[in-house]
Amino acid sequence: MNTGSVMLVGGPGSGKTNYIARLWLAFKAKKGALLAERLPTNIQYVDDAVRHLMARKFAPRSERNIEDGRRDFVIKVRGNSDAGGLKQISVPDITGELWKRAVDTYELHQEWIDEFKGSSSAILFIRAHTKLNAQPMDWVTARDILQMHAETMDDEFGDDDDEDEEGDGEAGAAPGPIAAPAVGSEPPVATVADAPAARQREPAAHTPPKAPKLPAQVGFCELLRFLELLLSDRPDGSKPRVAVVVTAWDMLDGDAKKAGPMQYLKKEFPLFAGRVQTPRRLDIELFGMSIVGGDLKGKREFRDSLKGRDLSEVGYTAVMRNGVMVEDEDVTLPLAWALAD
Amino acid sequence: MRGSCKDANCTFNLTKMCVRGNPPDECPHRPLLTDVELVDDDDERQQSDADGRESSSDVARLLDVGGAVLDAPTELPTLPPSRTLDLDKANAMMAARQTCMIGIVGLPGAGKTACLVSAYLLLAKGEFEGFSFSDSATLRAFEEIARGSRMWVKGNPPEQITAHTTLSDDREAGFLHLRLRRDCDGRLFDLLLPDLPGEWSKELIDFNNVARLEFLKSSSVIWFMVDGRQFANDESVAYARYRASLLIERLAELLGEHRPRILLVPTWRDVGDFPDAEVARLSETATGLGFEIEMAPIASFSWNEDVPPGDGVAKLVERSICPRKRARAFWPVTEADEDDRALLAFRGRQ
Numbered sequence: 032m033n034t035g036s037v038m039l040v041g042g043p044g045s046g047k048t049n050y051i052a053r054l055w056l057a058f059k060a061k062k063g064a065l066l067a068e069r070l071p072t073n074i075q076y077v078d079d080a081v082r083h084l085m086a087r088k089f090a091p092r093s094e095r096n097i098e099d100g101r102r103d104f105v106i107k108v109r110g111n112s113d114a115g116g117l118k119q120i121s122v123p124d125i126t127g128e129l130w131k132r133a134v135d136t137y138e139l140h141q142e143w144i145d146e147f148k149g150s151s152s153a154i155l156f157i158r159a160h161t162k163l164n165a166q167p168m169d170w171v172t173a174r175d176i177l178q179m180h181a182e183t184m185d186d187e188f189g190d191d192d193d194e195d196e197e198g199d200g201e202a203g204a205a206p207g208p209i210a211a212p213a214v215g216s217e218p219p220v221a222t223v224a225d226a227p228a229a230r231q232r233e234p235a236a237h238t239p240p241k242a243p244k245l246p247a248q249v250g251f252c253e254l255l256r257f258l259e260l261l262l263s264d265r266p267d268g269s270k271p272r273v274a275v276v277v278t279a280w281d282m283l284d285g286d287a288k289k290a291g292p293m294q295y296l297k298k299e300f301p302l303f304a305g306r307v308q309t310p311r312r313l314d315i316e317l318f319g320m321s322i323v324g325g326d327l328k329g330k331r332e333f334r335d336s337l338k339g340r341d342l343s344e345v346g347y348t349a350v351m352r353n354g355v356m357v358e359d360e361d362v363t364l365p366l367a368w369a370l371a372d
Numbered sequence: 373m374r375g376s377c378k379d380a381n382c383t384f385n386l387t388k389m390c391v392r393g394n395p396p397d398e399c400p401h402r403p404l405l406t407d408v409e410l411v412d413d414d415d416e417r418q419q420s421d422a423d424g425r426e427s428s429s430d431v432a433r434l435l436d437v438g439g440a441v442l443d444a445p446t447e448l449p450t451l452p453p454s455r456t457l458d459l460d461k462a463n464a465m466m467a468a469r470q471t472c473m474i475g476i477v478g479l480p481g482a483g484k485t486a487c488l489v490s491a492y493l494l495l496a497k498g499e500f501e502g503f504s505f506s507d508s509a510t511l512r513a514f515e516e517i518a519r520g521s522r523m524w525v526k527g528n529p530p531e532q533i534t535a536h537t538t539l540s541d542d543r544e545a546g547f548l549h550l551r552l553r554r555d556c557d558g559r560l561f562d563l564l565l566p567d568l569p570g571e572w573s574k575e576l577i578d579f580n581n582v583a584r585l586e587f588l589k590s591s592s593v594i595w596f597m598v599d600g601r602q603f604a605n606d607e608s609v610a611y612a613r614y615r616a617s618l619l620i621e622r623l624a625e626l627l628g629e630h631r632p633r634i635l636l637v638p639t640w641r642d643v644g645d646f647p648d649a650e651v652a653r654l655s656e657t658a659t660g661l662g663f664e665i666e667m668a669p670i671a672s673f674s675w676n677e678d679v680p681p682g683d684g685v686a687k688l689v690e691r692s693i694c695p696r697k698r699a700r701a702f703w704p705v706t707e708a709d710e711d712d713r714a715l716l717a718f719r720g721r722q
Contacts, residue, residue, distance in 0.1 A: 138448040171493040301498035305505035
């Protein structure tokens, strides 16, 4: 029997655990490109995440760290068009904190380095429209906005960091649109009369501004670089495969969905989009992913519409076919592509 | 002679400082050692082993007085960082694929780092005219120099956006790498750009300190950065011109026979245009030394409403990669002559 492992890579809150939960539901329902013939031995871990989804909430961020031991979702699957090839796949759930640390400090446990070297497939998760993706403005490309908001925005700037973290899995407030401060909605023009008063209210005027976080797209590029360094060639000698999955695809507007993941990346993360177009020793494919077809933290009507439904019937993978974006209900597609012989 | 301190609250064993303030040789918490204990260690140890008890000096030995108290932390393996490339790595890259090495010289404050930051930020937002980002082996190095451009002080733009460049190794240049994709034809260009302290150029002028700038001989183009503010100011223009001409002379000497193209890059275009007369003077100096000078003014940042930030930076890069085409016929038709070689004579009859 063939074995294979698919590494899930992505920062905190990028949707890895929720994807595994939804993947398991697809396997269980025996739908999609990959089929599981029998229940895996240990389902406790995926069950935790499924429980959240069935309560119509996203699974909270995996709080475990490396010292708590790892949890692998191991399952035997067979391609639905392939009668013979039973394959055991293991999908280690690596906490996003580990990736964050790897990007910040370049440190990675030997255990994971070995795991990567033994694998030739990975899925890189990028969550659309989350405040966790730092997209700081700068004095070259956003001078006019910064000057316009100079009086008011420096307090807000940098506060978009962990807003999403606590309420990530709980039924918290709806996530905001993008990380950059919402400009233009309320141009706060400081009048001359206001200025001294404002200064008085701010005794800590000389406090140095917070150091901006590493832009999300630089982190994505670094993760891709790590994958290029670590993943091994496939058994047939071809390049390792990396599926780049844009999660929360349902949060995009109609035009962005039609344009596809590459256009989305070009617009939001030009550095990363350029890097993806220069795959070098990786084989890269892009997917959009919506695990339940909508935002469980958003409108109540959507949550209500899922009441009592089998969650393996909702959600989709957005893929480009013949130049047109289609929403395929098979969420196993990125995994199937990454593992395909 | 006294042994190790027996007081559990005292740090003497580690720090050699008595928390009770006693003189170390008189402290009652440190037992007196006998001569036998001091001299005949081996015998003493055997004896204590035989007795099954440990003497005070054994305890001191076990305590490893003055030694490390904690085990060394286990260090995690690290992945290779994407910081600046050293000369070896830059050489390896140039050997592996066609790479354009751009030499950057200029006095402190001329705006060398600001120019690189500006180019990087434009690429990061997809606003770099004519090119898009494709890859970089030194992404973190770009992030480090770009950090200041994302901060601001209340109510005002920062006085200085880029920090003064210093190098951990002051003897060897650190290179930034960019791979750009040309939008019109998708062609990829690899660039190596050194981020050097202005002191290197200053010391080249003052002391002819050439050793660490030897790499300039491999460059296909040199950005000669000058502070546009100084040339726009009557007070400072004479000295700025004098120093710039000295730098050109030093460069000519350093480069030997090699004559790469020189792009004269006046920064701070937002403050004022570079005077034509100064261009003419610098060109004259350069031409006399065998250089060809082209102008490429930039405004890496801009506080002038009429000049967009990053103005000219994309054009500077484009001109570095793609030299201006000369108006010469690729294969000029010449009159054939009976005395010419046969092939040319044949061609002439067609």
